[in-house]
Amino acid sequence: MKIIYMTLLIISGITDSRSEQYNVVGPTDPVLAVAGEDVILPCYIKPNSSAVDMRVEWYRLDLQDSVVHLYQDHKDTNTDQIQSYRGRTQLFKQELQKGNTSLKLSTVQLSDEGRYKCFIQSESWYDDITVNVTVEAVGTPPLITIDGFDHSGGVHLHCEIKGWYPEPELVWLDREGVTLKSEATDTHRDTDGFRVKHTITVYNSDSKYHCRVKLRHHMLETEIITSSKMLNSLRLFVIWTSVAVVFSVIAVILIAAFIHKHRDLNREKMKNQADLNREKMKNQEDLNREKMKNQAEHSRLLQRQKIIVPYVSTHFRKHAVTVTLNPDSAHPRLTVSDDGKQVRDGNTRSTEVNDREKEQSDTFDEYLAVLGKEGFSSGCFYFEVQVTGQTRWDLGVTRESIDRKGYYYLKPEMGYWTVKRYGIYWACDSQHVSLSLRKKPQRVGVFVDYEEGLVSFYDVEDRSHIYSFTGQSFTETLYPFVGLGYYRNVNPAPLIICNDF
Structure with missing residues (x-):
């Protein structure tokens, strides 16, 4: 009898242990951070379970003193935290109940680039994931200076940039856009990034020269016009x-x-x-x-x-279509107006719906998003959305077969062609592209040419181009897409489909 009793206890312990097993999941691609901005390092427990009573530790794999943030015994314990992270890390305490252990890192520095480990431990189980973080810094625009003449009458031109990271590409171009070979190059790395200086000698008295700096998706350009009089x-x-x-x-x-x-x-x-x-x-x-x-x-x-921007043409509005938001596709938190033209967060309905109902419905269950009722599978179409007052939004188009369940990245490979504002502005391409806009858009126009594989976004009031996806291949019906981000959007301002043009 004692043997049988001990056997039952062992089997019961194994069963309890297996019942508490979970997986820790996060992004497979590197997380891109911009120096001086805030960034969120995603980390979640699957299946969803509370992390309130667990130990949550974020640490660096590439540093000796590695603790970035430690949560245990229901509180943050950061006495051994790396000095440079003091006061810059934060967990979303209200989200721990849902298994969200993502880390918010404020005021990103160049030294924050590296490999981070998200480690979660309960009484009987643990798991972890690695999150790679890459940091970009956009420095000063190119500065052109004149440094005298040579014995043949040529003019020495210097072009210098500072504070860029990683090392950018700096080139000289003539008025035809042809790259000119630099005669001297000086590159220096300091704590603020890279300082690069290129020198050329020019002989044309009436011409134009450009100095251009490029870093991944960022590009700034300065030009100088040389005249005979000067x-x-x-x-x-x-x-x-x-x-x-x-x-x-x-x-x-x-x-x-x-x-x-x-x-x-x-x-x-x-x-x-x-x-x-x-x-x-x-x-x-x-x-x-x-x-x-x-x-x-x-x-x-x-x-x-020199800022080269295409303007919103009346040609686009010739392709304007009627867009009505489909409440049957909306996340349960969202409120869609009766006429289908406005959407905001703040629905009083509970988000804790039955998992089977969530799987069988066509709604978004994690992302605060809604689709248009009308789909388009040929030709061109155009619509405008007012974003005034809202600080977190996503706009664009999606294909019909998108997955509306769980957490995912908005990018063309997943069937999304969108731009978004999360503090700063991004184009959600295969690799997210940060956008340097002259002013905050109040109304965004979306133009699609199905056959050409083109999706373009415009600031309607500023009449300026925001971003374009080109060379896409569309094989399914496309639907307008409007979103307010993950989790909760406490900003009451609605996103409004516009028809007043």
């Missing part, structure tokens, strides 16, 4: 400066010879005269340096940044 002014300045220097040298030589010849006659007098001449030379050199400084400032005023 170059002649510079040449005259250099000539007169050279003449002044020659005369100064001659004067020094004559004075030195005079002092040498007459030093026995009047040593003290000649010494005073030499001091006076040296003071004159110093004043002349100071004047020359001030002139050069003024000339360099003048050349900087000649340069301007």
Whole structure:
């Protein structure tokens, strides 16, 4: 009887242990972070179970003192935390009950790049995942300066950028867009990123030259126009400066010879005269340096940044279509207006619906999103969405067969062609692209050319291009897509389908 009782206890313990097994999941692709911004490192328990009573530890795999954030015994315990992470890490405490152990890292630094481990431990089980984080920093625009002439009359042009990471590509281009070979290159890495300087010599008196810096999906460009009038002014300045220097040298030589010849006659007098001449030379050199400084400032005023943006054409609005939001596809938290033109977070219905009902329905169960009722499988179509007041949104189109369940990345491979605002603006391409917009869009236009495989986004009020997906291949019906992100969106401002054009 004792043997049978012990056997039953062992079997019961094994069963309890297996019942508590879980998997820790996260992104397979590296998480892209922008220096100075905030980033979320995703980590979840599957199947969904509470992490409130568990130990949640984030640490670096590539550092000796590795603790980034530690949660245990229902509180944060960061006494051994890496000094550079103090005050910059945070778990979503209200989400621990749902198994969300993602880490928010504020004010990203270049040193934050690396491999992070998310380790979750209960009383009888543990699991972990590795999250790779890459950091980008967009530094200063290219600065072009003029540094005199060579003996053949060519003009030396310097182009310099600072604070970029990782090392960007810096190139000179002529007015036709042809790359020019740099004669000298200087690259330096410091704590703020990379400083790169390229030098060329040009001989055309009336032309235009571009200096362009590129880093993955970021590009800034500066141009300088060289005119005959400007170059002649510079040449005259250099000539007169050279003449002044020659005369100064001659004067020094004559004075030195005079002092040498007459030093026995009047040593003290000649010494005073030499001091006076040296003071004159110093004043002349100071004047020359001030002139050069003024000339360099003048050349900087000649340069301007070139922003090439296509404008929203009335051609797009010729393809405007009626879009009505489909409440049957909406996440249970969302409220869709009766006319199907507005959506906001704040639905009072419970999100804790039966798993079988969630699997059988066509709604989004994790992502706060809704589709349009109308689908399009040929030709061109265009619609506009007002985003005024809302700080977190996603807009675009999706294919009919998308998976609406669980957590996933919005990208073309998953059937999504979208742009979003989560603090900063992103294009959700195969690799997320951060967007440097001149102003915050209030109304976004979405244009699709099905046969050409084109999806373009525009700031309607600013009449500027935001981003385009090109060379896509569409084989299914496409539906308008409107979203408010994961979790909860406490901003009450609605997203509105516009028809007033």
